[in-house]
Amino acid sequence: MSGQSRPIWDFEDIGDYWKRADENNIAPIIAIPTTAGTGSETGRASAIINKENGVKKIIFHPKFLPSIVILDPVLTLDLSPRLTSATGMDALAHNLEAFCAPGFHPMADGIALEGMRLIKKSLLTAVKNGKDLNARADLLAAASMGSTAFQKGLGAIHSLSHPVNAQFNIHHGLSNAIFMPYVLSFNRTLIEKKIVSICDYLYLDKSFESFLNWILDLRKELKIPHKLSEVIEISKIDLKILSQMALDDPSTATNPKKLTIDDMRILYEHSMSGELF
Secondary structure: OOOOOOOHHHHEOOOOHHHHOOHHHOOOOEEOOOOOOOOHHHOOEEEEEEOOOOEEEEEEOHHHOOOEEOOOHHHHOOOOHHHHHHHHHHHHHHHHHHHHOOOOOHHHHHHHHHHHHHHHHHHHHHHHOOOOHHHHHHHHHHHHHHHHHOOOOOOHHHHHHHHHHHHHOOOHHHHHHHHHHHHHHHOHHHHHHHHHHHHHHHOOOOOHHHHHHHHHHHHHHOOOOOOHHHOOOHHHOOHHHHHHHHHHOHHHHHOOOOOOHHHHHHHHHHHHHOOOO
16 A cells, blocks of 8 residues: 555455556565465465455555565464464365355365365364474475465355354454354255365364264363353344345355355354354
């Protein structure tokens, strides 16, 4: 933005709004991530909260794509267990939703599968021993892989998360982790075969229940709450507003199951009660 004259919201990821930017004033970017979650070092967009209306907006330009990326696990050694858990689950959500998104993109699917394997291999290790350089390297790679894979698309985990992040300042990876099993079980009829293929690659029993239980057990070991109501007071939640924001989120379009505002409300309700579908 240092070389732009228009407000940042003019460059939201809608149609060709990015052409409004003066691209001659966008400097080349060298990205050196210090967390292993979002993987924004591989992307052309930024997720930024507009504090005036409490909405998380996607700001896009092709020149956002970094010219050079340096993944140095040493820079993540001091991440706390809490942030290691939350960012790791964010990376898992990216790989998982990309793999389950509809459409044909075998390269993205392959990257997403290997990203999930690295997270399964190393997330708990890094949480328990933050100085394990090999585990930290695996997570950095998995984060970059997730953001590469989700060029294929994301889904309702992110649709539900973004409004909560903007309205209540809840960490994005934490909210993704909370919503994950509810969205998985909601989408089950359309993703079951894909989930079984993930199990095959991750050496889990080949069933949807096996994968879901792995997610639930992983969250417990990471001390991640099962319910949204454990991190937000229910009295502060306006389901009508959140559901509309979730429906309008860009991630909604690539959820495996077509979503309505009632679906969003029901997903939020289940995440507050703790009842899976």
